[in-house]
Amino acid sequence: MMSAPLDRRRAVGVMLAAGAAVFASFLQPAHAADDVVVGVIQPLSGPNAQFGIGAQRGTELAAEMINAAGGIKSLGGAKIKLVAADVPTPNTAAATTQRLISQNGVSAVVGAFVSSTTLAASEVTERAGIPLVTFAFADQITGRGYQYVFQVSPKGTVFGAAQFDYATGIAKAAGEKIDKIAILYEDTAYGTAQAKGLRDAAKKAGVEIVLDEAYPLGITDVSPLVNKLRASGAQMAFPVSYLNDSLLIIRALRQQQIDIPVIGGAAGYIIPDFKKGLGDYAEGVLSVAAASGDLIPDLAAKYKEKYGAFITHEALIHAAALDAVAQAMEKAKSSDPQKVRDALASLDYCAGFARGVPGGCIKFDANGLNASAFPVMVQWRGEEPVTVYPPKAAKQVPIWRGKPVN
Amino acid sequence: MRQLFSPGRVVLLLFFVAAAVLPLVVDPRGHLLRVAAMVLLFAAMAQSWNIVGGLANQISLGHAAFFGLGAYTSTLLFLKLGVSPWIGMFAGAVVAGVAAALLSIPTFRLKGHYFALATLAFAEVMRVIANSWAGLTGGPVGLSIPFMGTQPAYFAFRAVSSYYWAILGLLVFVCIVFQLLARGAIGYRLRAVRENENAAEVAGVDTFRVKLTASIISAGLTAMCGTVFAQFTFFFDPDSIFSLAGISVRMAMIAIVGGLGTLGGPIIGALFLIPLEEVANAYLSSKAAGLSQLVFGLILIAAILIQPRGIMAFWPKKRRAARAARSSVAPAQAAAKGA
Numbered sequence: 001m002m003s004a005p006l007d008r009r010r011a012v013g014v015m016l017a018a019g020a021a022v023f024a025s026f027l028q029p030a031h032a033a034d035d036v037v038v039g040v041i042q043p044l045s046g047p048n049a050q051f052g053i054g055a056q057r058g059t060e061l062a063a064e065m066i067n068a069a070g071g072i073k074s075l076g077g078a079k080i081k082l083v084a085a086d087v088p089t090p091n092t093a094a095a096t097t098q099r100l101i102s103q104n105g106v107s108a109v110v111g112a113f114v115s116s117t118t119l120a121a122s123e124v125t126e127r128a129g130i131p132l133v134t135f136a137f138a139d140q141i142t143g144r145g146y147q148y149v150f151q152v153s154p155k156g157t158v159f160g161a162a163q164f165d166y167a168t169g170i171a172k173a174a175g176e177k178i179d180k181i182a183i184l185y186e187d188t189a190y191g192t193a194q195a196k197g198l199r200d201a202a203k204k205a206g207v208e209i210v211l212d213e214a215y216p217l218g219i220t221d222v223s224p225l226v227n228k229l230r231a232s233g234a235q236m237a238f239p240v241s242y243l244n245d246s247l248l249i250i251r252a253l254r255q256q257q258i259d260i261p262v263i264g265g266a267a268g269y270i271i272p273d274f275k276k277g278l279g280d281y282a283e284g285v286l287s288v289a290a291a292s293g294d295l296i297p298d299l300a301a302k303y304k305e306k307y308g309a310f311i312t313h314e315a316l317i318h319a320a321a322l323d324a325v326a327q328a329m330e331k332a333k334s335s336d337p338q339k340v341r342d343a344l345a346s347l348d349y350c351a352g353f354a355r356g357v358p359g360g361c362i363k364f365d366a367n368g369l370n371a372s373a374f375p376v377m378v379q380w381r382g383e384e385p386v387t388v389y390p391p392k393a394a395k396q397v398p399i400w401r402g403k404p405v406n
Numbered sequence: 407m408r409q410l411f412s413p414g415r416v417v418l419l420l421f422f423v424a425a426a427v428l429p430l431v432v433d434p435r436g437h438l439l440r441v442a443a444m445v446l447l448f449a450a451m452a453q454s455w456n457i458v459g460g461l462a463n464q465i466s467l468g469h470a471a472f473f474g475l476g477a478y479t480s481t482l483l484f485l486k487l488g489v490s491p492w493i494g495m496f497a498g499a500v501v502a503g504v505a506a507a508l509l510s511i512p513t514f515r516l517k518g519h520y521f522a523l524a525t526l527a528f529a530e531v532m533r534v535i536a537n538s539w540a541g542l543t544g545g546p547v548g549l550s551i552p553f554m555g556t557q558p559a560y561f562a563f564r565a566v567s568s569y570y571w572a573i574l575g576l577l578v579f580v581c582i583v584f585q586l587l588a589r590g591a592i593g594y595r596l597r598a599v600r601e602n603e604n605a606a607e608v609a610g611v612d613t614f615r616v617k618l619t620a621s622i623i624s625a626g627l628t629a630m631c632g633t634v635f636a637q638f639t640f641f642f643d644p645d646s647i648f649s650l651a652g653i654s655v656r657m658a659m660i661a662i663v664g665g666l667g668t669l670g671g672p673i674i675g676a677l678f679l680i681p682l683e684e685v686a687n688a689y690l691s692s693k694a695a696g697l698s699q700l701v702f703g704l705i706l707i708a709a710i711l712i713q714p715r716g717i718m719a720f721w722p723k724k725r726r727a728a729r730a731a732r733s734s735v736a737p738a739q740a741a742a743k744g745a
């Protein structure tokens with residue numbers, strides 16, 4: 001073997017070194033013993049990154065505030081240490097969640113915004129007996145009888161129904177009777193689930209759906225959709241979209257001067273990028289939301305100060321989720337996942353970020369759903385959306401076709 | 407004559423022995439074992455792809471279609487009819503084989519990029535169907551494998567190590583099939599197709615039939631990997647199981663980075679890429695959004711620039727050259743076999 005080519009020996013050496021480095025990296029100590037570790041899984045890259053980053057900031061702020069206030073007091077002031085992981089797709093969720101559990105020894109996992117990713121992660125946490133607290137709102141998440149998954153916000157179909165009921169409620173208050181509506185939705189899990197809620201609510205109310213169109217998430221030309229909408233004679237449009245598609249739809253509507261009220265389905269309609277992308281076209285757009293910063297002005301101001309943008313509902317709800325986990329540890333006097341889970345199941349928490357969840361509390365039912373939470377309707381006013389409906393939560397009156405509704 | 411215990415075979419055998427005992431020495435519930443299982447699974451997928459992509463150089467970017475068909479067939483058979491996924495795995499292989507045969511009729515007349523694009527489109531079509539035919543597939547929400555504790559008859563285990571050994575078994579099976587095909591008459595015919603399809607046709611090779619056979623076998627094995635993947639990750643949805651970047655391209659990439667058309671290539675490729683991606687994710691994804699993919703992508707580009715023929719090309723050139731010299735008939739074939 002004297003004459004073996006040098007490049008081969010070098011290559012083998014490099015490969016061995018790389019392999020050793022990989023192996024060694026798995027053996028590193030996970031964390032300091034006195035901290036409590038909570039895993040945060042969010043899509044930090046890929047098409048849902050805007051939402052994931054916002055959500056992660058929410059948990060960061062909540063952890064910072066808890067630590068600044070003395071950590072988990074019943075555990076001798078233990079600090080919360082967050083371990084963040086990127087889960088851009090459901091395929092990566094199982095392995096990543098497993099890593100947080102076995103490498104980092106997390107007491108609980110918060111996150112995953114995207115429903116399908118959360119479903120995938122919950123299959124791992126359920127088997128490992130680790131509580132997962134989430135904002136993702138697919139109905140299946142708490143519909144499987146699982147013991148370790150907790151949903152802070154209402155279910156997807158509830159959102160769809162609220163999107164319809166609230167909008168018709170505002171229209172009625174403004175003296176307009178709604179007979180014809182249009183539904184446009186992106187065709188993945190989120191859009192289809194919420195569209196179903198909308199459709200069922202409209203049928204129940206006896207309102208005719210004159211346009212019911214799915215479109216692919218990566219849509220680049222919405223003019224055929226908008227033309228159909230114009231021709232349909234709908235009095236209101238309900239688009240359920242992520243960000244880019246929401247920008248395209250609203251811009252096309254405004255440019256073609258279609259002035260029918262538009263009621264977005266959360267996600268893309270209520271993040272800072274919506275205003276950035278649309279400027280004045282954003283003004284007056286309504287959307288359903290799981291929470292709104294103006295329900296907790298003090299905490300919302302802290303968030304804005306730290307990150308330079310208003311607190312989105314995904315940031316707020318994930319902050320509330322982390323708050324709930326911390327409260328559960330406080331109550332359980334333990335960071336043992338099983339005890340944290342039991343404490344979460346019997347939690348009744350109405351302070352901190354939980355005040356920002358409409359309903360004001362986090363209290364999970366037997367399925368792990370936060371039963372007291374309800375969606376709100378927000379409307380863009382200048383730089384931020386404000387809560388306008390239902391009246392019990394509203395901070396300002398809604399504006400319908402340019403006129404305030406009292 | 408070829409030795410029974412050539413260095414290549416010894417290394418491969420050692421690898422499989424090491425792989426088999428790994429669960430005994432690491433934390434059986436740990437993440438390391440899970441990553442190792444993914445390495446073996448992606449090696450098996452890339453090896454399945456290698457049958458068509460490597461031996462015949464028909465670069466398919468749509469193998470996710472077969473992968474997803476396998477996952478959907480076994481999972482739906484289980485959820486709707488209670489059929490064990492072990493049986494569903496073979497049912498999935500049959501479904502994928504039929505799909506491959508149907509797809510072959512129009513696409514095998516296409517060459518190079520056009521073939522790649524056609525296969526890519528096929529996987530996209532499957533994704534759209536799975537998303538829209540909610541009555542059958544559960545639609546965009548995806549399917550969950552119900553949690554049922556340890557039930558070996560239903561391919562359900564608590565311990566990661568049980569899945570790990572099942573995946574290892576699958577990899578060994580796929581490697582044996584690959585080797586039998588590569589060493590058999592069909593392997594020579596496929597390589598003849600790769601070198602020059604017209605010349606092969608003139609020489610009497612029924613090119614259509616040989617490519618058809620290879621793609622049916624390749625699709626069937628890929629579908630079996632799909633079933634195992636579904637059982638192992640407990641959940642999939644149309645966008646992830648029919649994913650272009652996550653499945654189709656990755657299968658091809660692993661085989662290409664490791665060494666196209668070689669037995670060891672997909673294994674080395676998976677050993678290199680999957681842990682690299684995991685480590686990038688584990689250490690960089692909390693630092694800055696998207697940084698882990700950026701680093702992973704850069705390393706990948708570097709790997710391909712340094713050795714475009716794959717990591718297997720670092721294997722001793724001397725022996726290959728010697729064998730090529732011995733084999734006066736077809737040096738190209740010998741070079742391909744050298745690994």
